[in-house]
Amino acid sequence: MSILKVKNLNIVDIKTGRVIVKNASFSVQEHACLGIVGESGSGKSITVREILGVNPRWIQSAGEIIFEGRNLLDENEKLRKSVRGKKISMILQDAMTAFNPIEKIGLQMRQTFMQLLKASKKEAEQMSLAGLKKMNFADPRKVYKSYPHELSGGMLQRCMIAIALVLQPSIIIADEPTTALDSINQLEVVKQFQYLKELSGTTLILISHDLGVVQRLADNVIVMKDGEIVEDGAAAAVFNEPKHPYTQYLVETRLQLSNSYTNSLQNGGEQEHDYSRAP
Numbered sequence: 110m111s112i113l114k115v116k117n118l119n120i121v122d123i124k125t126g127r128v129i130v131k132n133a134s135f136s137v138q139e140h141a142c143l144g145i146v147g148e149s150g151s152g153k154s155i156t157v158r159e160i161l162g163v164n165p166r167w168i169q170s171a172g173e174i175i176f177e178g179r180n181l182l183d184e185n186e187k188l189r190k191s192v193r194g195k196k197i198s199m200i201l202q203d204a205m206t207a208f209n210p211i212e213k214i215g216l217q218m219r220q221t222f223m224q225l226l227k228a229s230k231k232e233a234e235q236m237s238l239a240g241l242k243k244m245n246f247a248d249p250r251k252v253y254k255s256y257p258h259e260l261s262g263g264m265l266q267r268c269m270i271a272i273a274l275v276l277q278p279s280i281i282i283a284d285e286p287t288t289a290l291d292s293i294n295q296l297e298v299v300k301q302f303q304y305l306k307e308l309s310g311t312t313l314i315l316i317s318h319d320l321g322v323v324q325r326l327a328d329n330v331i332v333m334k335d336g337e338i339v340e341d342g343a344a345a346a347v348f349n350e351p352k353h354p355y356t357q358y359l360v361e362t363r364l365q366l367s368n369s370y371t372n373s374l375q376n377g378g379e380q381e382h383d384y385s386r387a388p
């Protein structure tokens with residue numbers, strides 16, 4: 110069953126008149142992961158930002174984004190704000206900028222749960238610690254009491270996934286969640302996403318230039334090029350029998366590269382990962 114439907118979405122920069130996304134249509138299946146791949150600048154991020162309603166004012170769109178029976182594009186900011194975070198959450202590429210550098214992680218997690226879930230301070234603390242524990246931190250309380258700069262990029266990314274795990278939104282959008290990480294942390298974050306999918310049956314929209322990551326997580330895939338969806342289908346079909354020449358090119362060049370790299374890491378590097386690095 111589809112949980113979100115995008116129909117004939119056109120996104121225009123009204124300052125320049127440029128059409129950035131052209132007639133994009135796709136649907137997101139409940140409890141599944143939709144991977145969005147494509148070259149840089151093809152319109153992946155701007156599309157998911159339009160779903161959340163966080164593009165700047167000069168970015169205008171036409172078409173439909175149907176969620177819970179409503180076309181979000183017709184709704185006012187109040188309604189869209191009530192969807193953001195609680196029903197559709199976004200995990201960003203750079204976890205460091207997502208957290209306030211001068212506040213401890215625990216305080217920021219707590220505030221999120223107090224605001225979005227109307228939890229008490231005590232409840233919010235328990236939720237935070239439970240979320241961190243599920244993200245495989247050796248010492249969740251120590252992470253809770255840390256400032257962002259005291260944690261690695263991978264750990265911060267796992268804190269963001271922990272927040273999503275607690276909020277249990279209907280959809281989590283992850284925009285290049287592994288790009289800023291080193292390879293060991295990338296593998297760890299992918300594993301946490303797998304866990305999130307299996308544990309809570311979350312619906313995931315995953316943007317990644319790393320086809321290996323998409324292959325591991327996605328059930329369905331759309332391929333974007335120059336603002337258009339050039340291919341759309343089950344992940345196995347898209348990766349094994351790519352139809353569009355651009356997808357064939359992506360699979361030939363990027364997937365093999367990504368997989369041989371990941372395999373070499375899994376065979377050699379994974380045991381080097383030391384959880385005692387958790388503060």
Ligand SMILES: Nc1ncnc2c1ncn2[C@@H]1O[C@H](COP(=O)(O)OP(=O)(O)OP(=O)(O)O)[C@@H](O)[C@H]1O
Binds near residue numbers: 149151155165168
């Ligand atoms: N706020 C904005 N104002 C004007 N143009 C924008 C804005 N954000 C993105 N664009 C333009 O829209 C196009 C698509 O950008 P988008 O960020 O969606 O690409 P992408 O496919 O996510 O690429 P990447 O993999 O590099 O993140 C680009 O040409 C970009 O310059």
